[in-house]
Amino acid sequence: MRMKLVDEPKGLVILVFPKLQDPQWPLWSPLDIFAIASSLMHAGYEVCAIDDRVDPEARAKLARDLPGALFVGIGTKFGDQLRNALAIAQEIKAARPDVPIVMGGWFPSLFPDSVFESPHFDIAIVGPGDFCAPEVADRLLAGEGMEGVTGVYARENGAIVRNPKGHLPDIRKTVAIPWAKVGIRHFILQHGWINLFTSRGCPGECNFCAIYCLDPRRWTALPAERVVDDMEALQGLGARAFKVMDTDYCADVRRVEAISRLILERGLRVRYEVLGRQKNLRAMTDEQVRLLRKSGCTEIEMGVEAGSQRLSDLIRKNLQVNETAETVRRFVTYGIRIKANFMFGIPTETEEDLNETLDLMNELLDLGHDAVRFQMFRYTPVPGGDSAVDDVWKELSREDQQELSLKELADFPVTDMEPDRMFWIDESYEPVLRRVYYFYAPLALLIDVDKAFADKPLWARFLMLLRPLARWRIRRHFYRFPFEKWLNDRFGHPMPHATDDGIGPHEEVLPENRDHIETFMGDTFNPRPPLEPGVSGNGTLPGAPSPKRPKREGSRPLEGASSTPPGE
Structure with missing residues (x-):
């Protein structure tokens, strides 16, 4: 064009x-x-x-x-x-x-x-x-x-x-994209979905992330007026739902509130999904969460990565793992689904760490199979990371691979396919990790996993018969005699690690206020009209006790970490 x-x-x-x-x-x-x-x-x-x-x-x-x-x-x-x-x-x-x-x-x-x-x-x-x-x-x-x-x-x-690269430039100095001129209509997906950026960078310090390696802890965002102007312009061109692809949309909770209020003031009837870090989600008041949902936010993607506090500290997530379930529960209660990301195979990971991650995933899933969805990722050591945690071959004395050629970088295995050898994982632990990540965890924990086998409907039915056994294995941490994985390797095909394509219809969203949360096998919703402004001074649901945060235990502050990242 x-x-x-x-x-x-x-x-x-x-x-x-x-x-x-x-x-x-x-x-x-x-x-x-x-x-x-x-x-x-x-x-x-x-x-x-x-x-x-x-x-x-x-x-x-x-x-x-x-x-x-x-x-x-x-x-x-x-x-x-x-x-x-x-x-x-x-x-x-x-x-x-x-x-x-x-x-x-x-x-x-x-x-x-x-x-x-x-x-x-x-x-x-x-x-x-x-x-x-x-x-x-x-x-x-x-x-x-x-x-x-x-x-x-x-x-x-x-x-x-x-030339010096400088720091991340202020996104407010960019020019607005002329949406009609660039032909954005051709990219609007089913149910009116389109993607959108409202900020760049990230105030976090996760040392496995390319954003941190490029420009650590820097974040710049568009003002609320320009964000809603973009939404309104795109809505005029046929968009109805927005995948906001910022790494941390919620880094400035005051901006989040301003955007929510402006959407409501302009009467935009839109749906949108965002990404947010747990630290910033916990900083939001109940009123801000309520406004977020009322303005059309129906899902937040959150990087948990690990259920082990040791691993979480190692990759510098700057969160308390024992606060994750409560954080998710609060947003689900207001009708915002959480899509939780977990990473398997982090360097130094042990079977004990793996089991802690699976226990947390089960705890989150107990909030409701439609309230929490998962995306699973396998850690991939990419050259050029900021520390020995990421540049793992330095720890493994692989000096010959510290500097890879352009061809080697182009051929570097960044896909999720099962590798020949995970050289960054202890050899005795690797078979367990493979069984869990490449079979048992997806089968047990992903909703609609059978849809990935649409080309093999009989095999999909067979897998659904095996699903209770996979859940039992995950909950009991029993991965020996993996005959089901062997059968799938022989007659099926690789398991997916996410089943939600992110462009679903409006009917799949949670109601704005959800009073009752049952377990995974029996989800029940009791929707009711949204709260009116000022009904509840602290934004809590009428009759519900004020949420109590568990004491933080078992974790020390990260050395050199600031308590307030830039932009917050």
Whole structure:
């Protein structure tokens, strides 16, 4: 799609978003490409945005517009997308060797020097590209070098120019995305779902996360007015539900309240889902939680990661594991489903740690099978982490792999498929972890897991017969004689680690106030009209006791940690 905001643009820039793993669902809009395109258009350039995931004519359009391009920008991260990016760059240089190719996205932000192992890339951008892309375009148009452009690495005269990357820029200084101009209608999914960003960065310090490795504990957010302006504009184009993809939407609870109130004041009838860290969710008052639900928030994705306080402290989650169930219960009571993320195979994890994680998952599931849903992830040691916890081969004396080549990084196993050997896990514990993560936990704890076997309906029925046994194993921590896993390995196919695609109908949401919570096998709802403002001074449900927080035990403050992250 070609787009511009001026009649006589300075030049044409092509932005390409390569395919990821195939198939991928849901296909959310490439908001990062749209943000960069918006900044370039406001700077007077015409942009051709090409989404290789959804457009079967993507490569043909690239070839058609390539002769007139000032430069081509390609965004990418690890894995399949990086391999596809390298292939696209090779095709571009074969057709037009003189055109500069710029790589942006997560991969060059973490490994900018590795980009130049490919002879096809000329520039790498570290951090958000919408701030520096117009200056890169202006420099190229004027025939000037990249010296002094913050966050830009460039190959010039046989050497690499490395400019300081600076800190995460203030997102409030970005230009608004012209939603109709970028063709957002083509990306609205069933039931009216579209994705949206309202902030960047994260005030947390989870040391396994790429965000922390890139710019630790920095967070910047759009004001409430601009967030709701975007929602209103997108609603006018057909959107009805929003997947807010911020790493921590709730980092500033006052902003959360302001957004909720503004949605209600404007009378927007929308549904939205967000991500939030447990620490910030606990900082919200009952009134703020009530307003959040009343404004249309129906689900919060929360990274718990581990049920072991030792592991939680190791990866610096900055939460008390024994407060998780109470936190979830409070939001569920107000009608906000929690999607809890758990990570398996964290370095130094033991069977005792695993059992503590499974016990917590069972405790959460007892709040109701439709009130709590899980996403399970396997820890993947990615090179370039901030500490020995993440860069695990340093602990394992794998000196030959501390610096991986571009090809090795492109082929790095970041998918969730079962690896040959989890070298970061104790060899005696690894068989147990495999049995639990790759079979028993998904079968026992994921709702609608049988839908993943739609192509094998008889096998799906058989698995449902085995489900009570899997639940018994998980609750009793008995993983010996895994004949069910052997049968599935032989006759079935890999288990899913999430079954909710995140674009469901409005009918699946919880009622705004939920008085009664029964156990996993017998969920019961007693919906009633929402509270009116001012009915309850502290926001608690009429007749319900004030929630009591358990005493914090068994954990010491993390060394060097601040009690108030930036932005809170």
